Amino acid sequence: MAEAAIQVQVCHALPERSFLRSLRVPAGTTIEQAVALSGLLQDVPGLDLAINMVGIYGKKKPLDTVLREHDRVEVYRPLQADPKEARRRRAGNKPAKA
Numbered sequence: 479m480a481e482a483a484i485q486v487q488v489c490h491a492l493p494e495r496s497f498l499r500s501l502r503v504p505a506g507t508t509i510e511q512a513v514a515l516s517g518l519l520q521d522v523p524g525l526d527l528a529i530n531m532v533g534i535y536g537k538k539k540p541l542d543t544v545l546r547e548h549d550r551v552e553v554y555r556p557l558q559a560d561p562k563e564a565r566r567r568r569a570g571n572k573p574a575k576a
Contacts, residue, residue: 486545488516490525490553497521509534509551510541518553530554 482505490497499516507515509532519525531554533539545551 484545484547484549486512486548487550488512488518488553489550490518490522491555492522503545507545508541509539509543509545512545512551513553516551525553527553530556 483502484505484507485500485502486507487498487500489499497516497518499518501512501516503512503515510527513519513527513532519527527541531538532541533552533554534543534545534549536552
């Protein structure tokens with residue numbers, strides 16, 4: 479009996495372009511394996527899964543998470559600025575309310 483296969487996507491967004499690849503992988507494939515099979519690591523030199531967070535549909539997940547049918551693996555870029563600090567700076571530039 480042949481091993482079941484599932485359909486997944488791997489995506490990564492860069493400022494200048496995006497990467498999106500649909501794959502058919504064996505059931506039991508992990509996030510890390512799917513990213514490797516997608517070719518993302520070759521297409522985006524310098525991408526390091528030890529540094530970049532990964533997730534499925536916007537929820538952070540560890541690399542050893544087993545994928546399910548139609549999961550979309552997302553490889554996130556590091557934040558350029560702390561969102562809380564950016565909000566404080568914006569709030570500090572507004573004039574005080576009377």
